[in-house]
Amino acid sequence: MDFPYPTERRAQRNVDPGALGIAVFAVTNTMLAFLLLETKGIHEDVMIVGMLWFVGGLGSWVTAILEYMNGKAFEFTVFACFGAYYFSYAATMTPAFSVNSGYTTTNEFQNAIALLFLAWFFLFLLFTIAGIKTNLVLLTIFTSVTLTAAFVSASHFMTAMNEDGTALNLQKAAGSFLILGALAGWYDLAHALFKDQKIRWTLPLGELNGYRDSQVEIESQISREAPKIDIDLPSRA
Numbered sequence: 001m002d003f004p005y006p007t008e009r010r011a012q013r014n015v016d017p018g019a020l021g022i023a024v025f026a027v028t029n030t031m032l033a034f035l036l037l038e039t040k041g042i043h044e045d046v047m048i049v050g051m052l053w054f055v056g057g058l059g060s061w062v063t064a065i066l067e068y069m070n071g072k073a074f075e076f077t078v079f080a081c082f083g084a085y086y087f088s089y090a091a092t093m094t095p096a097f098s099v100n101s102g103y104t105t106t107n108e109f110q111n112a113i114a115l116l117f118l119a120w121f122f123l124f125l126l127f128t129i130a131g132i133k134t135n136l137v138l139l140t141i142f143t144s145v146t147l148t149a150a151f152v153s154a155s156h157f158m159t160a161m162n163e164d165g166t167a168l169n170l171q172k173a174a175g176s177f178l179i180l181g182a183l184a185g186w187y188d189l190a191h192a193l194f195k196d197q198k199i200r201w202t203l204p205l206g207e208l209n210g211y212r213d214s215q216v217e218i219e220s221q222i223s224r225e226a227p228k229i230d231i232d233l234p235s236r237a
Contacts, residue, residue, distance in 0.1 A: 017066035019192040021079045024059030025141070026185030028052065028086065029178055036152070036175030038168075045093065052090035057083045078127060085120055092116070107160040114156035121149035136206030137188045144181025148174045 028051050035045045060083030067075040092099045092113060103109040124146040131142045151174035158167035191203040 015066075016070070016192075017063045018075065019189060019196065020066075021060055021063035021075075021082075022185050022189045022192060024055050024063070025082065026182055026189055028056035029145075029182040029185065033175045033179040033182055036148075036171050036178060038172070038175075049090055049093050052086045052093075056086035057090060059083075060086060074130070081123060081127075088116065107162075110156045110160035114153045114160065117149045117153035117156065121146060121153060124149055133209045135208055137184050137191070138205070139208065140184040141181045141188070144177045144184065147177040148181070150174075151177065 028048075031051055032048055035042060035048055060079045064076050064080035064083060067079060091097045100109050103112065124142060128139065128142040128146050131139050151170050155167045155170035155174065158164075158170060187203065188205070191205060193199075194201055194203060
């Protein structure tokens with residue numbers, strides 16, 4: 001499809017939206033971690049609903065669309081799924097959806113919420129495995145959200161079993177893992193912003209793709225050193 005823009009102008013429009021996705025991740029999960037830890041004695045989580053809808057969910061989907069336009073399959077998949085995760089979680093706490101009214105008992109609802117987080121745990125675990133060759137910061141983020149989903153799921157299972165003390169401990173463990181992931185997100189965001197603004201302080205991400213980069217470099221070197229063969233085809237009269 002041809003766009004009515006010069007080539008130079010199109011190149012300028014091809015920006016990296018990753019900083020936006022990391023920013024909404026860091027903000028949303030910092031707040032969510034505070035609530036899981038029951039910071040300052042806050043026991044209700046209604047304050048996170050708006051952030052899940054309009055910061056984490058919407059921001060992640062905008063990022064996913066831009067990553068898709070840039071042709072980045074892994075980034076598109078990750079941000080699109082994170083947006084869906086925030087939306088699905090927010091829906092369970094939004095009165096308009098009346099999710100809890102569909103269950104006959106509170107214990108049944110708690111088990112259903114536990115299964116919801118368990119399903120997301122499997123996806124986050126897959127992201128963690130796929131992210132082994134990215135960098136330490138991103139791997140920390142994936143690992144933290146994977147463990148958070150596992151512990152939140154276990155917490156809701158314990159609540160359904162009326163083990164409130166154990167459930168609270170598991171919830172706070174989830175908050176501890178999530179605050180670690182949020183801090184990694186803030187670090188990644190600082191790296192992206194400093195790099196974009198050409199600030200001389202560079203924050204290393206701990207690249208783990210050395211083998212992949214070496215393979216790409218070898219293939220590039222082979223292509224440069226390959227002899228060029230010019231074939232003169234007879235011209236037709």
